Amino acid sequence: MINKEVPSVAEAVADIFDGATVMIGGFGEAGSPIELIHALIDQGASGLTVVNNNTGSGEVGLAALIKAGRVAKMICSYPRSMNSTVFPELYRSGKIELELVPQGTLAERIRAGGAGIPAFYTATAVGTMLADGKETREFEGQTFVMERGLKADFTLIKCRKADTYGNLIFNKTARNFAPPMAMAGAVTIVQTECVVAPGDMDPEIVVTPGIFVNRVVQVPNPQHESVLVASGVSYP
Amino acid sequence: MSANDSPIGLSREEMAQRVAMDIPDGSYVNLGIGIPELITRFVPEGREFIYHTENGLLGMGPSPAEGEGEPELINAGKRQVTAIPGASYFQHPDSFAMIRGGHLDLCVLGALQVANNGDLANWSTGGPDAIPAVGGAMDLVAGVKSVFVVTQHCTKHGEPKLVEACTYPLTGPGVVDRIYTDLAVIAVTDEGFQLVELSPGVSFDYVAERTGAPLLPIPTPSAT
Numbered sequence: 001m002i003n004k005e006v007p008s009v010a011e012a013v014a015d016i017f018d019g020a021t022v023m024i025g026g027f028g029e030a031g032s033p034i035e036l037i038h039a040l041i042d043q044g045a046s047g048l049t050v051v052n053n054n055t056g057s058g059e060v061g062l063a064a065l066i067k068a069g070r071v072a073k074m075i076c077s078y079p080r081s082m083n084s085t086v087f088p089e090l091y092r093s094g095k096i097e098l099e100l101v102p103q104g105t106l107a108e109r110i111r112a113g114g115a116g117i118p119a120f121y122t123a124t125a126v127g128t129m130l131a132d133g134k135e136t137r138e139f140e141g142q143t144f145v146m147e148r149g150l151k152a153d154f155t156l157i158k159c160r161k162a163d164t165y166g167n168l169i170f171n172k173t174a175r176n177f178a179p180p181m182a183m184a185g186a187v188t189i190v191q192t193e194c195v196v197a198p199g200d201m202d203p204e205i206v207v208t209p210g211i212f213v214n215r216v217v218q219v220p221n222p223q224h225e226s227v228l229v230a231s232g233v234s235y236p
Numbered sequence: 237m238s239a240n241d242s243p244i245g246l247s248r249e250e251m252a253q254r255v256a257m258d259i260p261d262g263s264y265v266n267l268g269i270g271i272p273e274l275i276t277r278f279v280p281e282g283r284e285f286i287y288h289t290e291n292g293l294l295g296m297g298p299s300p301a302e303g304e305g306e307p308e309l310i311n312a313g314k315r316q317v318t319a320i321p322g323a324s325y326f327q328h329p330d331s332f333a334m335i336r337g338g339h340l341d342l343c344v345l346g347a348l349q350v351a352n353n354g355d356l357a358n359w360s361t362g363g364p365d366a367i368p369a370v371g372g373a374m375d376l377v378a379g380v381k382s383v384f385v386v387t388q389h390c391t392k393h394g395e396p397k398l399v400e401a402c403t404y405p406l407t408g409p410g411v412v413d414r415i416y417t418d419l420a421v422i423a424v425t426d427e428g429f430q431l432v433e434l435s436p437g438v439s440f441d442y443v444a445e446r447t448g449a450p451l452l453p454i455p456t457p458s459a460t
Contacts, residue, residue: 027292078371100369104335104372104379124336124379126408128407128409173292178327179327179329227307
């Protein structure tokens, strides 16, 4: 019998180990799995490499994980935002590593990682410092740079609705990086606002098929980063 | 925002309006943050543009009414927006396939510097204390069919933004097609900066003096 639902966020993230690569969904606060990230802070794993488009804001969610000193390296496209102070301070003092990747290249590297593609060529960043030291090749007279697929030991994402097989649908622009990250994670952990039985979700509207998902945990009323930041909340 | 610092030339709103005049009906458009965002207010009568925001929405509508926004319906600047009837949501690889696969007709971006070979610098000043952040800028300039820049002609310190060679880190080489400033519309051609149009009350010499590379006059002389 397949049932991917686990009873708590704590159990969902229990086996994330020191030094793991963890992909975390979200673009800004949209799609950020705050409750899973907070459970990861409580769990204590450190020396993590985290893949996310940004670096969080305020002192909750991803920013709180970074502030707690658990992240050795960030792979992202835009490591500063409104209310983003935790990462910039650590970065300026040399306490955290940054691999800066153009946003589309980041998305495609994750997709490739999940699809078994070790590397691909793209025109993005050719002729810029972000292509320095990378292999280039000409196709039909145009230069492209080689980028590597990206995989993770764990993926943490948020969705609107899941069934117990792990089929997922998302909410508006919160979908962003979640589907490719679900593919690229060896263990993909999903927080969902609600869980339904197989058959209760129309197969025509499933966005992420359950084969890419390992664990589903229900978080009925997820917190919103902007609300927490506006009220000055700091986690833990 | 409404006042214009320069004694002559277009306001930010007028610059956005001028760009909008050059966007064909039915275009799929990605707008950068700042002056480009103002373009949505000036869509010419009888034309329809569909706005793409790279975080995963095609058919972006205006800002929501006060109190009606949603934290998970945002644009690339992480501001709350709305979706028009007929909009679609999608994952990042699809959104950047639209950009990198050449499906978007136009992007309109701001600039730190544009060189007369079309090089664009708009993502980093390269300063030692700057946190480098690129987002989707390099994807847009590499993949979108046409790249327009809308910017003040000079920096706040009066230095030209249109230059012989960018000193800031490049976003992309040879990518800019047209530049819309408070003083003029300028095309980037094989011969360099080519004046297309002067803003009302602005002379060729006034623009040329404030341009850091040779400026070619309008090929067919007009009344000015």
